Amino acid sequence: MRILYINHYAGSPQHGMEFRPYYLAREWVKAGHEVQIVAADYSHLRQHNPQLDSNYADQDIDGIRYTWCRTPRYEGNGLKRVINIFRFLGRVMGLSGRYLKSWRPDVVIASSTYPLDTVPAAFIAGKTGARLVYEVHDLWPLTPVEVGGMSPRHPFIRLLQWAENFGYRKADTVVSMLPCARDYMMAHGMAAEKYRVIPNGVDVAEWQGASEALPAQHREALAALRAQKRFIVGYAGGHGLANALDFLLDAATQLGDAPVSVVLVGDGPDKAALQARAQQLGLGQLQFLPAIAKRAVPAFLAECDALFIGWRKLPIYRFGINPNKLFDYMMAGKPVIHSVEAGNDIVAEAGAGISVAAEDAAAIAGALRRMAALTPNARGRMGAAGKAFVLAHHDYAVLARRFLQGL
Template identity: 65%
Template sequence: MRILYLNHYAGSPKHGMEYRPYYLSREWLKSGDKVNILAASFSHLRQNNPRDLPGLFGEEEIDGIIYSWYATPKYAGNGIKRVLNIFAYLFQVWNMSRFFVNKWTPDVVIASSTYPLDIYPARFIAKHAKARLIFEVHDLWPLTPVEVGGMSPRHPWIWLLQKAENFAYKVSDAVVSMLPCAKEHMVAHGMAPEKFHYVPNGIVVSEWENATATLPDEHAALIERLKSEGRFLVGYAGGHGLANALQELLKAADWLRDAPVSFVLVGDGPDKMALEQMARDLGLDHVHFLPAVSKAAVPALLSRMDALFIGWRKLPIYRFGINPNKLFDYMMSARPVIHSVDAGNDSVREADAGLSVAAEDPAAIAEAVRQLMAMTPEDRQRLGENGKRYVLENHDYRVLAKRFQKLFKANAAK
């Protein structure tokens, strides 16, 4: 199979997030498939964006995967510059569409750029190449900008995105959703029910089995000191932004200032300075902030914690489900998870991998910490092992890639 994968924000181990297109493609290559990923040269998600393109287009091969990079302007935030970045990418993919029809001739075309506008060039290529068209949904746009970003449903940008989403559900041969509870919404917008397929995010087992990276000295020294003092360590690793509900974790820490527990928050993000100031204002000496660690060092970090925290804001959009990579990393570490969430699904509860409490409820978070501290190490280990087993069974990219491939083979049977 020749697979053309349109993903504006696609990354790689060389560039950083997002990793899903790379990991799926790498598995497909093992089956003899060929993959060409079409991506923008600039993404706010990547740590390293491609540089020095020879004009408006550049191509490189990464672990057997062809990456076609399209020159796009830089942006910050969600303003007009990001919109210009999107249209620069789409315009150039349109310009190259006949090349892919006539020269590359894919068997499968995947439209997967979060925003649904890439369905138009993807449909053109798939139709003229007689390829199967798959629409891959990360987030529900334009519903997310409306419900989370506060944009008016009557805004021209939202109207344009809505037309594209409806068109995608109508013309795609299959719809792959990373959100487990989104089927009803998609059907309401024109998708035939049988098109729906749930393929969540995942983990690469070998990255955990072969993990040898050690922690930076600063991190190792703090953890060692806290352990020697007999502290119960609650860890968080990831972005420090509004969506992560870390303010609620600090409020919970305020409830636990007299308990032998310490909170270790590792990462960076737009709200980190405000969170550090909040901890100082509350006098939370048992809350510690550390810089982000490399992806390779995440297993070493998480395994040193006694429990791990992940939180969410109380937002209606989560009724369609959540699918965070960070949670799967947590569960792979075999540590119990405190999950503060109100959503359509809850992997921690399903797996019996920790304690789930309501979103934005510091008292409930504090009580969950107390409950885990009161458990025996064996009981906490049982919860952790439940989570690891659940991820291996349901979120191994080797399993997910094969599930995706079944949709490719459906085309061959036509």
């Protein structure tokens, strides 16, 4: 089978996020399929963007043919990002002759975060007789409206809404990463039988391979806490508003003399403010450590007794959440403290830890104390349940097979 995967922000191990298109495509290549990914050369998500001397460049990465499309740089979510989007869409249309003549796909996947790529994807699928798949990451334009505060009457939002509805009507299959979005999608034109949930996942082989050692600073900090017989709660990831770490700080103020230490590893726009606030509050039980390489994350998680992930209380989460960080936590076999209000709760479903309300510092503090009071065997059972759940439901080898079934 020939699979054309259109994803504006697709990444790879060489370039950085986002990884889902790479992991799925790699599994399809292993199964004998031909896969071509079309992506923009500039994405705000990647650590390293490809450098192009012309409008297009092809690159082979682990048997996947990437076609990079030259687009202008941008910062933030203003006009320059919109220009970047439309330039990419134009480049995809410019490639359509290749797919109509020399490499005719059997499946075309429209997978950019925004829904406008459904239009060139539908054009290529219609001309080649390929099946059209609309893969939905976030609900656009609902996310820019509810989270970003944009007006539903804004011309760009109206255009996005038209494109989303077009995708639901036109696609043969709608693959949703959000497990609770079926009714919303049906209200916007999707037939019920089109709906498939294929969540995010984890590369199990990557986890089972040799991990990178922790930097000396991190090893020494964790060893010192161990020597003091502290219960270590870890956090690995971005230090941004969406991660609700300010409520974790508030929770720490309520721990009293409980022998619990929280170690936060990562970087982000709010890290300096969080550090300043922790110092102001006198939170000696919190430590902020620098970001580490992706391959060193398993080594950090292994040194923790439990792990924390938190969410803002946002209405958009009613359609479900799909956090890659959580799958890493569960693969580490560690119990999870989950502060959440959403349409689904993977931690509760798997029996992998303690779930409490979002934006509730008292509840988070209570969960920290309860987790520390459990026996190592009880925490071990939670961690084992989480890992088993990920292996059964979120291994990319499993997800890739499920994606193609019935297409």
